[in-house]
Amino acid sequence: MLTEPRSGRLAAWGNALLAGLVPPDDAVQRIVGDDALHRVDGLPGESGPVGLSLALGRLRGLGAAGFRVALPVPGHPLGLSGPPEFNTRALASEEAVLVPGAALGLVPEVSEAGPEGDVHVEVVWHCLPVREAPPADVPSLGEAERELAEALRDATELLSRLDLAGAGPAAQAALEAYRARAERDREVLAPGYPPRAARVLELAQRVSALVAIARGPGAAGGGGGGGFAGAEHGAAVSASQMAVREEALRPVERTARRAQVAAYNACVEERERG
Incomplete structure (x- = not known):
């Protein structure tokens, strides 16, 4: 089955939300897709995981100017800008989202439960600081x-x-x-x-x-x-x-x-x- 990276959905619909082209509920629905739940952990000012809608609003308030995708693999840190802690997490997941303007990045952690055919998927996006620097090896x-x-x-x-x-x-x-x-x-x-x-x-x-x-x-x-x-x-x-x-x-x-x-x-x- 052909699948789309979760980082791609988050970046695409997050950008549309920031531009005022879609309402928040629609953006969240498209980002979550067939998953059961998405939360964001580690947001500045929050003591624990929060819902995706609240997180997107908080990122806007923190100065988010957009959402960028990174799809790194070992030996090819595609889209990453550092620091090492964030890069290590992103490489382990092989995808991440960078939030320029807020100097933050999001790395998904996916958990699955349930029998085959009825799998319940939850995603926690871990929020960490990133460098405001040009991402690695991204072409025009x-x-x-x-x-x-x-x-x-x-x-x-x-x-x-x-x-x-x-x-x-x-x-x-x-x-x-x-x-x-x-x-x-x-x-x-x-x-x-x-x-x-x-x-x-x-x-x-x-x-x-x-x-x-x-x-x-x-x-x-x-x-x-x-x-x-x-x-x-x-x-x-x-x-x-x-x-x-x-x-x-x-x-x-x-x-x-x-x-x-x-x-x-x-x-x-x-x-x-x-």
Whole structure:
């Protein structure tokens, strides 16, 4: 199943809320999505976790100028600006939200309970200080779009070499699920984002989906950026062959994560420029 990073939902709808384009209740509903509950812990002035609606209002009062996404993985601190304590938490989660203007960051901690098919998901966003500095390795939308076009070609060629047609029913179901979701969820970003950002995000999600299928069982797209779970390998492969496959996929996946961050951060970038 193709999933969207929670940091992306929080940033996108948080930015729309700050711009006055959506009411608070709508923003909270879109951020929470299919989860049961979101809370924020560690907000300045609060002694314990608070609800998401209150937290968003408090962040605005603390000077929030926008919400930025980070999708770091070990060796690639994408979107982070420090300090080390925040970076360490964000790397463990492989996603985070930075709040420029308030010098704060939010890292999700997800807990699940209940039987399969009826899982209850709660999210606690841990709030920590961050540095007001340019985030690491975030491209412009134009740069991301150019990189993605090449990455999509690379991923498609790789899938052809791996013989996706023989990858088994799980991979085929994953591909169909991606196509169905792309058709259903036309609004991939919140109001206020430029059309180019939505186009880049859709393409980045497609590339992430192809990478997840190519990786095989349990692939999740990397970096909190979403992907398919449960795809099968097209054929039995040796450890060395799997290492070669991963080496080929790594730069493609990295490009897709960079593009997702560029898309989610686009309206903040535009606001700062204008």
